[in-house]
Amino acid sequence: MxxxxxxxxxxxxxxxxxxxxxxxxxxxxxxxxxxxxxxxxxxxxxxxxxxxxxxxxxxxxxxxxxxxxxxxxxxxxxxxxxxxxxxxxxxxxxxxxxxxxxxxxxPGIIIPQNFPPTKPWALLPAGPLRTVDTSSGDSTALPVGASPSQWLATASVLNETVVLSLNDRVVGPLTAADSAAIIEVIKHYEALGLIPIARLFVLAEAVLVALAPVAELSEEALEPQINPLPAIEPYDLHTGQFPVVDAATGTWVVTMGADTAADPLPADPEGNLRPVTSPAMLAMTPTGKPVLVEMAEAAEAAAATDAVVDAAVVDAADAAEPAEPAAVPLLGGNPHTPQPFYSGLRQTEKENGSRHLIWLIPLVLLILVAVALYWYLGQ
Incomplete structure (x- = not known):
């Protein structure tokens, strides 16, 4: 890697x-x-x-x-x-x-206390130490107690004097001699479309920059690396701690003593235990209805439909049973007495109707089974 x-x-x-x-x-x-x-x-x-x-x-x-x-x-x-x-x-x-x-x-100077510019920038070449006159700058440009620390300061030229600033607040200028030694480097970076940045070192007794004069620079130094430092959350000078959240990855960092990490937390058997809720109890459908409620309603609807289908099958079966032949009325009580012609014709029609109804029973049952199967697969 x-x-x-x-x-x-x-x-x-x-x-x-x-x-x-x-x-x-x-x-x-x-x-x-x-x-x-x-x-x-x-x-x-x-x-x-x-x-x-x-x-x-x-x-x-x-x-x-x-x-x-x-x-x-x-x-x-x-x-x-x-x-x-x-x-x-x-x-x-x-x-x-x-x-x-x-x-x-x-240790406090390892990581800068501020982020680099978002626009293209480059570090000015390091060289001899030069003092920044903070008495001529904004007293609020640097936080109180920020010592020792490193800051990424913007270097600019004002009336042929090099001025260092943080967040648009002037920390202070360099002397005339130091400005003359490095002013051409700053102008060269600005001509390249880059923001000139100097490492600003804040000590208890002075504020310093380490910048090389233009006379000692090589051709390589005049073609600087663009954005050479990433934006990293700084070390807290007051608490001596690093940030608990990494800005780049969003991960959490938890710091604790070795004894706490090695020993388990004491149990509290008399404490009230909070019931654990299954995720299914909290799941919701796109319509806003709980999943379990919708599942119960679907089961009830399926049971009701099964009952209707069963009742329909029973009714169809009862209707399909052949009716008993009607008794031939006897005239005068003599079974051998001839009956009128229309009486035999009516009996023949009843027999033919019962025979046709018997053939319809399998067809009705097949239709009911198909309807029930279609509904079941649709659920």
Whole structure:
């Protein structure tokens, strides 16, 4: 799985630290000794509890577990799908041989306290530290107690002076000398249609930016990466906690003590138990009627229809039974006395009618069975 890098500022003032690499790959470090600015990525190492250090895809060493506990922001970035990228230096020492040092900013400076612009923007190249004159800016531009911290400030030019601002509020200008050193870079970014952004470092004693002069920039620096940092919820400087909701994924993060997570919650046998309601009890049809109610009504309708069909079958069967032959009336009580002609004709018609009715019984039953089957399949 590919992991995007998240470049950290090369700024160690205000509580930053320099950490030596443990278990460094000597051959790899020798190949990097002539690199003036080296960027290494760190990833959580679950086997040792510390961090793995890589150069590209090559593992060159690790960092101890206590360092990981001191920098929860690095693990937070890894949870967001990013690999923190830190500046490092490689040097030769007489007694210890080759040595790599990683330069980490203070924990509160790892992640900016504000989001980057929504329009295309680029970071101004890092360089020497320069002081921002906050006495000439808006005193409400920075929140009280935000130290040490990092902010993404917009750099603009006003009367040939570089001014830093946050949320359209001026933090302060740079000196005339510092403005002259970087003003052409800002104008170049603006000509490219990009918003010039500087990392603003707020310390207890000063507000600083680290910007390189235009005279020291290479051709590559004049073609900056667009939108180099993603929008990540920052570390809370006042509570020392990370946000409980990730803005990107919408997932919740719950933090609790190890004892609470390991021990089950005490049971309360005397407490009132809330009845559990089945989801089927709450399901509704598109018409707004409960599903169970509609199922009961359908069952009652089916039962009533079956009763009607059964009654119809019985009535048809009763009607289909042949009638007993009518007794031939006797005249004078003598059975051998001849009867009138129309009397025999009437008897013959009755016999023929009963015979035709018997043939209709199967047809009627077949029709009733077909009607019942059609209704049943329609339910």
């Amino acid at each position: 590919s992991v995007s890098t998240y470049p950290l500022p090369a700024f160690t003032q205000g509580g930053g630290t320099k950490v030596p690499l443990i278990g460094g790959a000597t051959t790899m470090l020798f190949s990097l000794i002539d690199t003036p600015t080296l960027s290494l990525s760190v990833l959580p190492d679950n086997s040792t509890g510390g961090f793995l250090v890589r150069h590209g895809r090559t593992r060159i060493g690790r960092l101890p577990q206590d360092f990981r506990e001191h920098y929860p922001q690095l693990e937070y970035l890894a949870q967001q799908g990013f690999s923190p990228e830190v500046t490092a230096t490689v040097s030769m020492e007489e007694n210890s041989g080759i040595k790599a040092i990683l330069h980490f900013p203070a």
